[in-house]
Amino acid sequence: MPLEKSRASSSTKKRVRDAEATKLRILEAAKKEFARNGLEGARVDTIALDAKANKRMLYHYFKSKDGLFRTLLEREYLNIREEETKLNLENLPPRTALETLVRFTWEYYIANPEFITLVNSENLCQAVHIRNSPTLKTISQKFIRRIQSLLDRGVRENIFREGIDAAQLNITIASINYYYFTNRFTGSVIFERDFTAPEALKERIAFNIETICRLVCKN
Amino acid sequence: MPLEKSRASSSTKKRVRDAEATKLRILEAAKKEFARNGLEGARVDTIALDAKANKRMLYHYFKSKDGLFRTLLEREYLNIREEETKLNLENLPPRTALETLVRFTWEYYIANPEFITLVNSENLCQAVHIRNSPTLKTISQKFIRRIQSLLDRGVRENIFREGIDAAQLNITIASINYYYFTNRFTGSVIFERDFTAPEALKERIAFNIETICRLVCKN
DNA sequence: AGCATAACGCACCGTATAGTTACTTACACA
DNA sequence: TGTGTAAGTAACTATACGGTGCGTTATGCT
Structure with missing residues (x-):
């Protein structure tokens, strides 16, 4: 046996063909690698390795490094x-809905730290990947319309101030x-505190909710 | 004349030796290149070329690509x-001082678009370059103390709310x-508006001043 | 003028990287 | 059960990249 033929010889490893699963593994690996090192810093070899896929598959499914990033x-x-729509803001009292939205955004960033870094990368290259999506x-239009109707409802119920723009x-x-979150590393140096300590997180989300309520609500 | 010896032969080009000037040219070129392409995406050859300096000089003065970035x-x-201290906030009425600070921050980002991208790059690599500076x-401590004393003064004069943390x-x-600014490219796609249009800029800075005043001031 | 030193420049190196070529193997369906 | 097609693999390439060895030239000082 001069050359081990991956699957053939060895033990339990029943490698099944499953295009969707492979794509997903590549996407998950890409998320990690792009988030950690940015678009330029990410290595396709690392992604392929981490996905337990061959690099050729990556190019087969996504055409290029940029194609992978776009997808x-x-x-x-x-x-x-999608997660945000699950909040059902339209069924909550305006002020509760507003607080829920702020808290959701906060918690989403905590649960999905990669999201922020990916968006940063996309802005560094002037949004070339999503510009024409x-x-x-x-989905963005729908999103803004949801917020606008929340604002309108709050005004009608005399809870929110008038004339606030949904986009702003x-x-x-x-x-x-x-x-x-994105600036937590330089922030920790400048403000000499651990931005990710539980106490710091609690304090910040409270501050943010207050900021938004004071901006939007009457009184 | 088989080989042109840079200065010697040709015309007006009096290339003088000036270490400080060369360093500055390299730093300016680096600012542009790092801001445009990020830390990994930036090319030292491009920086040297744009600075009209030799790559060897870049390594002579700054040791490495990371050393250059750090400096x-x-x-x-x-x-x-330094620019911010020139505002003399301590000599302005509290509310004016607060507005001045917000407007300064805004205008500084407009005048120095590279700053934001450099900070983003530093956060991508978890602040390794400045962590121990x-x-x-x-300067950060002094900065925070200035803001804290502005807050204290505003409270004493019964203009600001109590208990606001300077860092927050x-x-x-x-x-x-x-x-x-950092998200203006993805933002322009999502909100379908030109973030850098003069009208958009005016609207945003007004909104931001309102946000901060509502957060800090009484009423 | 003579000289030490710092500024400067060319040409090169080893390696890492995105992308490709040419091939093998599993599986759905006839 | 045979076969076309899609899934999967390894080895390769061209090049671009950060970094350097080593020699040259200007400048301030004595």
């Missing part, structure tokens, strides 16, 4: 919006949560 | 803090300004 990023955007545009509010909610 | 980043942090720690406030001011 991944679109998936991630779909995922966050109709899917992304569609969204940008602000994202920013105060996003920035804290 | 550059520390300079940039020093610069923003005593200079940065010193700083993070929030930075975030609502920083995020808008």
Whole structure:
């Protein structure tokens, strides 16, 4: 036996053909690697290895490193919006809905730390990958409309201030949560505190909810 | 004349030796290149070429690509803090001082777009370059103390709410300004508007000032 | 003028990297 | 059961990259 033929000889390893599973493993590995090292810093060999897939498969399914990144990023955007719709904001009292949205954003970033880094990478290259994605545009429009109708409802019930723009509010909610995580390393140096300590996290989310409520609510 | 000896033969080109000038040219070129392509994406050859310096000089003055990045980043942090002290916040009425600080942050990011991208790169690599910088720690402490004393003064004059943490406030001011710029490319896709249009800029800075004033001021 | 030193430049190196070529193997369906 | 097609693999390539060895030249000082 001069050359081991991977599957053939050895033991229990029943490698089955499963295109979808392989694609998924590659995407998961890509998420880790792109998030850790950025678009330029990520290595396709590392992704293939970590996915227990061959590099050729990566190119077969995703055409190129950028193609892989594009697919991944679109998936991630779909995922966050899908999770957000599950909140059922339209069935909550306006103020509760607003707080729920802020807290969701915060917790999503904690549970999906890769998301932030992927978005940063996409902005470094001026959004070339998603710029012409109709899917992304569609889900984004729906998202903004949901927030706008929440704002309208709050105004009707005399709880929210008038004239607040849904886009501006969204940008602000994202920013105060996003920035804290993406800049936690330089932040920890500048502010001499551990940004990820449980106490620090509790304090920050409370501060953020207060910021948004003071911005949006009457009184 | 078989081989042109750079200076010797040709015309007006009086290349003088000036270490400081060369260092500065390299740093300026590095700022552009690192900001455009990130730490991994930046090419030392490009930097040397753009600086009209030899790559050998780059390594002579800064030891390595990372050494160059470290020096550059520390300079940039020093610069923003230096500019900020010129605002003389301590001589302004509290509310004016607060607004001035928010507007300064905004305008600094507009005038120095590279700063944001450099900081993003530093966070991608978990702040390895500045983690142990005593200079940065010193200027940061002074900075936070300035903001804390502004908050204290505002409370004494019964204009600001009590109990606001200077660090949290700083993070929030930075975030609502920083995020808008760093995410302007994906933002333009998602919100279907040009983030850098003059009208959009005006609207955003007004929104940000309102956000901070509502957070900090009484009423 | 003579000289030590710092500024500068060319040409090169080893390696890591995205992407490819040419092949083998499993599986759905006739 | 035979076969076309898609899934999977290993070995390879061209090149671009960070970094360096070594020699040259300007400048300030005596």
